[in-house]
Amino acid sequence: MKSTITDVAKLAGVSIKTVSRVINREDSVTEDTQNRVAAAVKQLNYQPNQAARNLKGTNSYTLGFVYDNPNAYYIIQMQEGILAECHERGYELIIHPCNAKQVDIIDEIKSMAKRSQLAGLVISPPLSETPEVLAAIEELNLSYVRIIPGSHDSVESTPCVFVHDQDAAYKITEHLIQQGHTDIAFIGGDKEHRSTDERLNGYMAALKAYQITFKTDYIIDGQYTFDSGATGAKNLLGLEQKPTAIFCCNDEIAAGALFAARLSGFQIPQQLAIAGFEDSPFSRQTLPQLTTAAQPTNMIARKAAGLLISHIAAKRSKAKTIQTTVHQHFEPQLLIRESTQLNSQSAKSSKN
Amino acid sequence: MKSTITDVAKLAGVSIKTVSRVINREDSVTEDTQNRVAAAVKQLNYQPNQAARNLKGTNSYTLGFVYDNPNAYYIIQMQEGILAECHERGYELIIHPCNAKQVDIIDEIKSMAKRSQLAGLVISPPLSETPEVLAAIEELNLSYVRIIPGSHDSVESTPCVFVHDQDAAYKITEHLIQQGHTDIAFIGGDKEHRSTDERLNGYMAALKAYQITFKTDYIIDGQYTFDSGATGAKNLLGLEQKPTAIFCCNDEIAAGALFAARLSGFQIPQQLAIAGFEDSPFSRQTLPQLTTAAQPTNMIARKAAGLLISHIAAKRSKAKTIQTTVHQHFEPQLLIRESTQLNSQSAKSSKN
DNA sequence: ATTAACAATGACAACGCTGTCAATAGAAAC
DNA sequence: GTTTCTATTGACAGCGTTGTCATTGTTAAT
Numbered sequence: 001m002k003s004t005i006t007d008v009a010k011l012a013g014v015s016i017k018t019v020s021r022v023i024n025r026e027d028s029v030t031e032d033t034q035n036r037v038a039a040a041v042k043q044l045n046y047q048p049n050q051a052a053r054n055l056k057g058t059n060s061y062t063l064g065f066v067y068d069n070p071n072a073y074y075i076i077q078m079q080e081g082i083l084a085e086c087h088e089r090g091y092e093l094i095i096h097p098c099n100a101k102q103v104d105i106i107d108e109i110k111s112m113a114k115r116s117q118l119a120g121l122v123i124s125p126p127l128s129e130t131p132e133v134l135a136a137i138e139e140l141n142l143s144y145v146r147i148i149p150g151s152h153d154s155v156e157s158t159p160c161v162f163v164h165d166q167d168a169a170y171k172i173t174e175h176l177i178q179q180g181h182t183d184i185a186f187i188g189g190d191k192e193h194r195s196t197d198e199r200l201n202g203y204m205a206a207l208k209a210y211q212i213t214f215k216t217d218y219i220i221d222g223q224y225t226f227d228s229g230a231t232g233a234k235n236l237l238g239l240e241q242k243p244t245a246i247f248c249c250n251d252e253i254a255a256g257a258l259f260a261a262r263l264s265g266f267q268i269p270q271q272l273a274i275a276g277f278e279d280s281p282f283s284r285q286t287l288p289q290l291t292t293a294a295q296p297t298n299m300i301a302r303k304a305a306g307l308l309i310s311h312i313a314a315k316r317s318k319a320k321t322i323q324t325t326v327h328q329h330f331e332p333q334l335l336i337r338e339s340t341q342l343n344s345q346s347a348k349s350s351k352n
Numbered sequence: 353m354k355s356t357i358t359d360v361a362k363l364a365g366v367s368i369k370t371v372s373r374v375i376n377r378e379d380s381v382t383e384d385t386q387n388r389v390a391a392a393v394k395q396l397n398y399q400p401n402q403a404a405r406n407l408k409g410t411n412s413y414t415l416g417f418v419y420d421n422p423n424a425y426y427i428i429q430m431q432e433g434i435l436a437e438c439h440e441r442g443y444e445l446i447i448h449p450c451n452a453k454q455v456d457i458i459d460e461i462k463s464m465a466k467r468s469q470l471a472g473l474v475i476s477p478p479l480s481e482t483p484e485v486l487a488a489i490e491e492l493n494l495s496y497v498r499i500i501p502g503s504h505d506s507v508e509s510t511p512c513v514f515v516h517d518q519d520a521a522y523k524i525t526e527h528l529i530q531q532g533h534t535d536i537a538f539i540g541g542d543k544e545h546r547s548t549d550e551r552l553n554g555y556m557a558a559l560k561a562y563q564i565t566f567k568t569d570y571i572i573d574g575q576y577t578f579d580s581g582a583t584g585a586k587n588l589l590g591l592e593q594k595p596t597a598i599f600c601c602n603d604e605i606a607a608g609a610l611f612a613a614r615l616s617g618f619q620i621p622q623q624l625a626i627a628g629f630e631d632s633p634f635s636r637q638t639l640p641q642l643t644t645a646a647q648p649t650n651m652i653a654r655k656a657a658g659l660l661i662s663h664i665a666a667k668r669s670k671a672k673t674i675q676t677t678v679h680q681h682f683e684p685q686l687l688i689r690e691s692t693q694l695n696s697q698s699a700k701s702s703k704n
Numbered sequence: 705a706t707t708a709a710c711a712a713t714g715a716c717a718a719c720g721c722t723g724t725c726a727a728t729a730g731a732a733a734c
Numbered sequence: 735g736t737t738t739c740t741a742t743t744g745a746c747a748g749c750g751t752t753g754t755c756a757t758t759g760t761t762a763a764t
Contacts, residue, residue: 052750054403076424115399226637285578404720
């Protein structure tokens with residue numbers, strides 16, 4: 001039933017080593033031989049045994065994904081992207097949820113990396129922003145990619161995928177401006193998260209570009225929670241000069257703001273436009289649905305995994321020039337829905 | 353740096369086989385020897401190499417988790433539970449998201465099971481309710497556990513963890529009754545999901561137990577969506593004799609119902625009580641927060657993985673009596689929050 | 705024509721662990 | 735005291751793959 005490299009070799013009439021060569025795309029194999037082997041592989045439905053491949057100490061075909069993030073939706077997207085890439089490139093993935101605040105987090109990561117003989121690690125925010133964690137991995141001499149909000153100006157010599165929150169925030173703000181708004185407020189997320197700053201910067205940049213002077217009253221500190229959005233909106237709507245639009249730092253905040261505003265009798269979007277950020281399920285679980293910005297998390301994760309695998313391969317083949325830094329830009333997508341759009345067909349809401 | 357079983361054996365002054373015995377908790381090892389080995393393991397910070405363990409064809413220490421579920425929150429909980437158990441018992445986990453509607457799903461599962469040399473599979477709903485998938489796994493002669501809504505009356509001879517949605521629904525309904533309600537409506541989820549029926553049964557049972565005659569008007573078909581909740585509530589509140597409480601089949605529906613009710617000017621919970629189901633993040637993202645029922649998904653998953661591992665171990669040791677069927681009951685937890693509770697301190701809402 | 709160089713392939717060991725079976729030692733039975 | 739049993743331990747092969755190095759055949763250089 002289960003075929004091994006030996007079976008393939010026999011069928012193809014070559015040695016197991018040659019089969020191995022074909023599998024691993026090494027050079028020095030005749031095209032003819034390659035074809036014969038490929039045919040045999042197909043016929044026997046042969047799958048290399050991962051355990052055996054990993055055993056030969058030198059290299060491994062297992063990646064790790066370490067995360068600490070309360071947002072299940074984000075993680076699942078991430079994970080599925082990484083898995084897709086791993087699958088395609090013949091790697092396995094070990095997933096490791098953890099708690100950044102835990103004392104022995106460093107040991108834990110080290111221990112898992114060792115136990116599973118990882119070839120590399122994919123690290124998502126906020127872990128990817130934690131210097132101690134990065135230092136620990138560096139020390140293990142393990143390859144890794146980080147996914148981080150920001151732009152590549154700031155950054156050192158390790159593979160990274162940058163998520164351009166700032167651009168996305170700019171786009172959203174711009175959209176609000178184009179809808180005719182000039183009194184646009186901003187409700188922020190947790191200050192420790194780099195993303196909050198990024199998004200605020202995008203907001204400011206858009207205002208500036210359109211020569212709208214911003215009011216400090218309109219910038220509200222908050223957290224990434226529903227309550228924070230509700231409170232923020234209540235405060236904003238109690239101002240002398242109310243804003244006509246609110247850009248919320250994520251969808252949860254926006255959902256809270258929307259709820260509070262509607263309860264206070266505001267018509268959305270007629271009297272107040274509200275935009276979120278992230279394209280989480282929350283943005284579709286409101287009435288009306290929220291305009292938001294989507295980062296292609298799945299693709300970002302996939303790209304990150306791809307980068308990592310290539311990096312590992314380069315390292316393996318002792319390439320003199322390992323291209324250590326790789327920049328990757330992802331265009332965020334603006335999802336315009338009913339919460340900001342005045343005219344249009346989408347008024348019939350409710351039935352999707 | 354990285355120590356192997358040989359290093360441990362040397363340090364402990366025993367053979368590698370003995371170390372192996374201690375690691376795998378086989379019998380026939382003196383307590384004294386065990387201690388010596390354990391000490392050496394600790395001193396060297398030894399971790400068995402998983403790849404090598406898996407290599408010896410006969411058994412593997414890798415489990416698989418196959419899922420197809422749109423609910424990210426549920427999957428993450430599930431996954432973390434399984435991972436915790438795997439970690440504790442020295443197993444690894446390969447995660448495989450998939451699409452049940454895909455044509456070649458069966459082949460896909462077979463292929464992954466083979467490639468990763470899985471020792472067993474954990475299957476969650478709705479895949480765990482799909483006969484073809486189960487048949488395929490059966491054919492692979494692979495151990496597996498299923499997690500399914502229902503009770504053990506119905507079921508065959510494979511390890512299962514049953515999630516008693518009915519009991520939980522009963523509890524919620526009972527809670528509403530105890531709050532003084534008699535006009536209690538029900539908004540259901542998708543009909544294809546077994547859980548919808550289970551929850552409806554619980555609702556009916558509670559009404560019956562308290563001798564409340566139910567009105568067919570009060571039972572609304574729906575889907576597991578926010579919109580469905582909003583529409584359902586609107587209809588219910590348009591009835592001649594309005595219900596004073598609504599039990600929604602999950603939290604998304606409840607969030608929709610809550611939103612619609614508040615917009616129509618109803619005070620929650622004073623004029624209308626609303627309860628959800630699942631304890632998803634949605635239940636905390638409303639104003640007021642939703643009463644709901646929590647299934648301990650994490651623990652359920654953990655238990656399932658534990659069951660599977662034990663089952664595999666039994667099979668391995670050629671135990672004459674493999675206990676094939678295992679029933680496991682989990683007590684759902686009632687989370688009473690502001691959306692149903694009239695009196696009480698929790699009125700101060702909003703600030704958690 | 706002879707040699708050197710290179711491209712393509714194969715033989716074989718090794719990776720770290722567990723299964724099998726043999727060896728030892730002490731206890732129990734004769 | 736000798737034999738049998740049992741509990742504890744160890745020696746060694748082998749899992750499926752890749753790395754190393756040797757071998758073959760072919761082409762280019764002399």
